Amino acid sequence: MSDTQTYFEIRNLHAETEGIPILKGVDLSIKQGETHALMGPNGSGKSTLANVIMGHPAYEVTDGEIIFMGQNVLELDPEERAQAGLFLAFQYPVAIPGVSVAKFLKSAHDACHPELKSKSSEFLKELRENIKYLEVDDSFINRYLNDGFSGGEKKRMEILQMLTLKPKFAVMDETDSGLDIDALKVVSKGVNKLAGPNFGLLVITHYERILRYIHPDHLHILIEGKIVHSGGPELVKKLEESGYDWVREQFGQEVLVG
Amino acid sequence: MSSDSTAILDDYKYGFYTEIETDSVPKGLNEDVIRIISAKKEEPEWMLEWRLKAYRWWLKQQEPKWAHLDYPPVDFQDICYYSAPKKKSDNPDEIDEELAATFEKLGIPLHERDRLAGVAVDAVFDSVSVGTTHRELLAEKGIIFCSISEAIREHPELVKKYLGTVVPYTDNYYASLNSAVFTDGSFCYIPKGVRCPVDLSTYFRINALDTGQFERTLIVAEDSSYVSYLEGCTAPSRDRNQLHAAVVELIALDKAEIKYATVQNWYAGDKEGKGGIYNFVTKRGHCRGQNSKISWTQVEAGSAITWKYPSVIMEGDNSSGAFYSVAVTTNKMQADTGTKMVHIGNNTKSTIVSKGISAGKSVNSYRGLVQVLPDAANCRNYSNCDSMLIGGECSANTFPYIESENSSAVIEHEATTSRVSEDQIFYLKSRGLSEEDAISMVVNGFAREVFKQLPLEFSVEAIKLLEMKLEGSIG
Numbered sequence: 001m002s003d004t005q006t007y008f009e010i011r012n013l014h015a016e017t018e019g020i021p022i023l024k025g026v027d028l029s030i031k032q033g034e035t036h037a038l039m040g041p042n043g044s045g046k047s048t049l050a051n052v053i054m055g056h057p058a059y060e061v062t063d064g065e066i067i068f069m070g071q072n073v074l075e076l077d078p079e080e081r082a083q084a085g086l087f088l089a090f091q092y093p094v095a096i097p098g099v100s101v102a103k104f105l106k107s108a109h110d111a112c113h114p115e116l117k118s119k120s121s122e123f124l125k126e127l128r129e130n131i132k133y134l135e136v137d138d139s140f141i142n143r144y145l146n147d148g149f150s151g152g153e154k155k156r157m158e159i160l161q162m163l164t165l166k167p168k169f170a171v172m173d174e175t176d177s178g179l180d181i182d183a184l185k186v187v188s189k190g191v192n193k194l195a196g197p198n199f200g201l202l203v204i205t206h207y208e209r210i211l212r213y214i215h216p217d218h219l220h221i222l223i224e225g226k227i228v229h230s231g232g233p234e235l236v237k238k239l240e241e242s243g244y245d246w247v248r249e250q251f252g253q254e255v256l257v258g
Numbered sequence: 259m260s261s262d263s264t265a266i267l268d269d270y271k272y273g274f275y276t277e278i279e280t281d282s283v284p285k286g287l288n289e290d291v292i293r294i295i296s297a298k299k300e301e302p303e304w305m306l307e308w309r310l311k312a313y314r315w316w317l318k319q320q321e322p323k324w325a326h327l328d329y330p331p332v333d334f335q336d337i338c339y340y341s342a343p344k345k346k347s348d349n350p351d352e353i354d355e356e357l358a359a360t361f362e363k364l365g366i367p368l369h370e371r372d373r374l375a376g377v378a379v380d381a382v383f384d385s386v387s388v389g390t391t392h393r394e395l396l397a398e399k400g401i402i403f404c405s406i407s408e409a410i411r412e413h414p415e416l417v418k419k420y421l422g423t424v425v426p427y428t429d430n431y432y433a434s435l436n437s438a439v440f441t442d443g444s445f446c447y448i449p450k451g452v453r454c455p456v457d458l459s460t461y462f463r464i465n466a467l468d469t470g471q472f473e474r475t476l477i478v479a480e481d482s483s484y485v486s487y488l489e490g491c492t493a494p495s496r497d498r499n500q501l502h503a504a505v506v507e508l509i510a511l512d513k514a515e516i517k518y519a520t521v522q523n524w525y526a527g528d529k530e531g532k533g534g535i536y537n538f539v540t541k542r543g544h545c546r547g548q549n550s551k552i553s554w555t556q557v558e559a560g561s562a563i564t565w566k567y568p569s570v571i572m573e574g575d576n577s578s579g580a581f582y583s584v585a586v587t588t589n590k591m592q593a594d595t596g597t598k599m600v601h602i603g604n605n606t607k608s609t610i611v612s613k614g615i616s617a618g619k620s621v622n623s624y625r626g627l628v629q630v631l632p633d634a635a636n637c638r639n640y641s642n643c644d645s646m647l648i649g650g651e652c653s654a655n656t657f658p659y660i661e662s663e664n665s666s667a668v669i670e671h672e673a674t675t676s677r678v679s680e681d682q683i684f685y686l687k688s689r690g691l692s693e694e695d696a697i698s699m700v701v702n703g704f705a706r707e708v709f710k711q712l713p714l715e716f717s718v719e720a721i722k723l724l725e726m727k728l729e730g731s732i733g
């Protein structure tokens with residue numbers, strides 16, 4: 001696939017929950033190899049967009065489409081989306097008591113990559129490498145998934161899952177929120193390991209600081225379920241020169257915290 | 259002989275009915291029926307006397323109503339108390355082909371050529387045992403494993419010595435009914451110092467319509483012996499309720515260990531709650547000797563109504579009792595289950611791990627009693643009772659009772675209730691797992707501690723059973 005072709009595209013997306021419209025016509029196009037940042041105030045619909053991309057049953061898509069590598073994503077079950085290479089790092093990962101991280105990751109890996117079904121020993125070896133890379137303690141392999149994890153540990157676990165599943169396109173929903181600076185660096189390191197010409201990334205954030213580690217090519221502002229502003233390389237260049245203050249001036253303090 | 263028109267189609271794969279000629283006693287309960295049952299089993303006089311005493315006591319009792327269950331009164335005159343497949347051969351070692359085929363279909367081969375490796379099976383069809391495998395191997399070690407009817411005839415001294423010593427016929431309403439009319443079940447006797455080389459297993463099958471199954475099982479482990487016993491059960495799908503009122507007694511002498519595991523999958527009725535088995539069971543173990551151990555592990559997945567409290571009386575010093583339970587209820591099933599741990603000896607230790615899973619419109623209750631008698635010093639109990647709810651229309655209750663009369667006792671109780679959320683399932687699906695795999699992962703994680711107690715192949719079966727039960731119950 002050449003990188004000028006559409007890789008991941010959202011067209012006129014409308015979604016609601018319990019009859020209340022939340023997304024009101026979202027358009028977004030991400031090319032292969034690009035990283036986009038999405039910002040917006042609390043309640044503007046960022047997580048809803050992330051969940052709809054992954055197929056959460058609580059939301060009904062009433063109009064529009066999502067296309068990924070030529071496939072109509074809305075026709076797929078969440079597990080098929082994962083198998084097709086989509087990934088969501090959740091804002092609030094849930095706990096699955098009694099299920100060890102290792103067992104979960106092996107099942108997820110084998111489900112997403114049936115062609116790469118590896119032996120447990122090989123899998124564990126790679127898992128240990130990734131765990132080391134993300135500076136997570138080895139004991140996490142045998143802990144129950146997200147059960148009793150601290151906020152920061154849960155976020156690292158999301159990135160560990162991402163490294164394990166090697167998706168082609170990922171959405172990170174406020175993975176940076178609540179992280180101290182060391183954790184933020186580690187998470188960014190993990191993301192940058194995957195980043196490259198064969199990867200696409202949408203980073204949802206409220207904070208400027210993550211954008212210093214994960215350099216976005218494009219920036220979008222979501223307000224009340226609509227993208228009200230988008231900018232490409234020229235905008236990013238401007239940001240690098242004069243900072244993000246204009247975002248706050250134009251769209252409010254709450255959109256982006258310094 | 260009855261042809262069956264009420265077996266209804268549904269997704270319970272053991273719901274088929276076997277057409278077979280039966281020898282049965284007319285419906286109804288009175289002393290004559292009990293005399294007939296006893297005569298058919300060629301029992302000695304003392305056995306008949308015991309049955310009649312139980313019956314006379316039962317007549318004076320009221321059906322208990324304290325359980326958190328709701329069902330119409332059982333009409334005891336509308337039940338057939340004895341139904342047996344007609345014998346085609348007088349050779350006791352020859353198994354009827356049709357019955358063998360039935361058990362084969364249930365996954366329990368009885369013929370020696372393809373019997374299950376590592377497990378000796380006693381197969382009970384309605385009111386009688388139809389075959390026991392691995393007999394020679396067990397006989398070599400002096401282990402007795404046969405139907406209780408056979409034991410009453412062949413080993414009367416043992417049966418007389420132990421029967422009713424853990425659960426006397428005056429114990430409770432259903433136990434006394436069972437004592438009066440019990441038809442079959444298993445008898446296991448492990449001699450001193452013998453470690454039973456295979457798992458012993460009984461498979462109960464209710465086939466005939468309107469027949470009650472009154473199972474009676476007795477397991478005796480002599481000093482320093484060990485046995486692991488497994489019990490499985492199924493019945494045809496019918497739109498009328500059937501009664502299964504069992505009594506199981508376990509006796510562990512000095513340093514003996516008995517592990518008893520049940521995978522109960524009786525027909526549970528249809529989605530509207532029509533039909534299904536009433537499973538009213540008294541199971542009790544007696545750690546009679548010092549340093550003895552008894553554990554109950556149960557996976558309760560079937561029955562319209564379950565009323566069951568496998569218990570351990572720890573009389574010998576340093577003895578220990580354990581109860582590990584997964585009870586799953588779906589549709590309109592009701593379960594009131596739990597345990598009773600009675601600490602009599604010093605330094606006795608009990609463990610309770612109960613995992614209730616409710617889905618649909620079902621009601622799942624845990625009821626447990628930990629009792630420490632005044633003279634029992636330094637006893638410990640640890641209880642953990644967790645409930646998991648699937649969907650918004652089911653309910654779970656926990657009724658833990660503690661009666662401690664010795665201040666040296668240490669009793670810990672933990673309980674949680676959680677809901678399998680759409681978010682958990684979505685989380686796992688978003689990582690590539692199918693809905694079934696996602697549910698099974700959540701449920702498995704929840705019941706992990708209990709499944710760990712089962713022999714490997716049974717835990718695999720049990721997990722599959724739960725997956726089957728819960729399929730389609732989320733969202």
Ligand SMILES: Nc1ncnc2c1ncn2[C@@H]1O[C@H](COP(=O)(O)OP(=O)(O)OP(=O)(O)O)[C@@H](O)[C@H]1O
Pocket residue numbers: 017018022040041042043044045046047048049058091
């Ligand atoms: N499942 C749901 N049921 C009801 N309302 C919902 C649901 N999901 C989202 N909403 C509502 O939709 C709106 C958008 O929520 P969403 O979580 O997408 O916001 P967000 O932009 O991610 O906010 P934040 O920055 O706080 O994470 C909110 O008003 C929220 O209450």
Ligand SMILES: [Mg+2]
Pocket residue numbers: 046047048091173174
């Ligand atoms: Mg959000």
